[in-house]
Amino acid sequence: MKTMQKRAQKTRRIAAGFVAAATAGAVLGTMAPAAAASAGEVPSSSVAARAAEVVEKATGTADLTKLDGRSGSGHTGEGKVTVTAPETAAGDVRLDAPNADVSLGLPETKGTAGVAAGAGTVVYPDAAPSTDIAVQPTSDGAARTLVTLKDRNAPTTHDFSLKLPEGTRLTEDGENGFLITKSHGEGAGKSGGEGEDTEILGAIDAPWAKDANGKAVPTRYRLDGDKLTQTVDVTADTAFPVVADPKVSLGWSIYLRFSKKEVKDMAKTSVYHFAAVATVMACAKIPNAVAAAGCGAALTAQAGSLRGQMQDAAKANQCVEWKVSYVGVITNWKRYKC
Structure with a gap:
């Protein structure tokens, strides 16, 4: 038997969801493509607003936290978790929690500046061809990173680079996601080893994607070292834009x-x-x-x-x-x- 913990110290787990896959809502209506922003250029307020609108129709806004610049803090009942979106899409999303920090590199090809828009979303319009990137800190101590495929020219594969706490590893959770785990005891370092107690510091939820009609679009992860790749399987019948999301929830269990x-x-x-x-x-x-x-x-x-x-x-x-x-x-x- 293993003792598995969420968040913070040895009896805690940074729960749920860090890179890709999160809660979903329907994405209604096809939005016009946003104008491209050159590297480092701050998108116009109208472009940012349109990008945020698409994302927030997919995720809803009830759990979004108030932004302070590009940061937002959520609470888990026993501590505060601060999520900070990077200055540009070339940076990392940071999650700072008691005794555990994780970060996630956004998939991008241009260093588009992040702009707070909508009810609590930091957006990076056209960070990649026909693709918007967004980050949402949530009130329950989570970070959602969202990719919006605006049309059929958008790439369907996106890479997220992970920086995990020292001594941790990713293990499959049996539900198409991953757990960020750290082992203790005699069997430490051996998956399923006798005498091993496992501390769960975080989790990557199973991936999801929705098209403009709210229909689920098949999507999956591939893990290669510290790189997590999400692929979205669009077809001729897929209605754009398509929104897919990674999320990190923090809760001690x-x-x-x-x-x-x-x-x-x-x-x-x-x-x-x-x-x-x-x-x-x-x-x-x-x-x-x-x-x-x-x-x-x-x-x-x-x-x-x-x-x-x-x-x-x-x-x-x-x-x-x-x-x-x-x-x-x-x-x-x-x-x-x-």
Whole structure:
């Protein structure tokens, strides 16, 4: 079993979503192509406004944070995360959180200056041929980086360079995205190694893309070293503009994972003994004393349903993951192939 944490220190995880893939909304209406901006040139307010309008129709504006220049801060309940868009599209998006910083290089061919526009979007119109780039800090401590393919002349493949905290690596999350992880213990550095506890510092959500009619457009990632490439598969029927997004959410949670054997062992216990067994196998692994104590209380209260979930997973020969809040409440669970 592994202890998996979101954000900040060893009991925290910078959750969800850093490079590509995020929440989506419909992109309605085809916008006229924005005028190209030469390297370093500040786009006109009308060009920036049009670029922001397309993006914000795709993402919505309810979760956007107020911008201070090119920066915006979100809160996760236990800390502030500051997202800063670069001065030009040639720079990096920075996410500064307690004890963990990450950055993402934007895909571009020109150093177009970033302009704050719309309800809270920094845009880089025509940063690449027929392509606008945008960055959105959100109120929940996230960074969205968006690519708008304005017409069929736009490139459909975009590279994002990653700068991760020292000692971390990307691992697949089983849902077409990646986790930014750091291993501790005897098995550190060996994927799935015995005795390994895994700290999750961040996550790259599964990619998404939407066309002008709100229809999902197939898209995927390829990881090559510190470069993440997103490809959008447009067809003759695709309505432009198409918007695709990478996002980083910051939230502190603890992720507990159970192997097939652990799942089967816990599924065999009676409902009366389940909480005691699970406390030893799960809660004792949480390095934060408050969360460990809360986990025990939560197990007692949820023993019946959690045991039933373990039994379902055991029958399917699957592993189980619990999401535990920083005070020990089990807020979610899932089973997965392993």
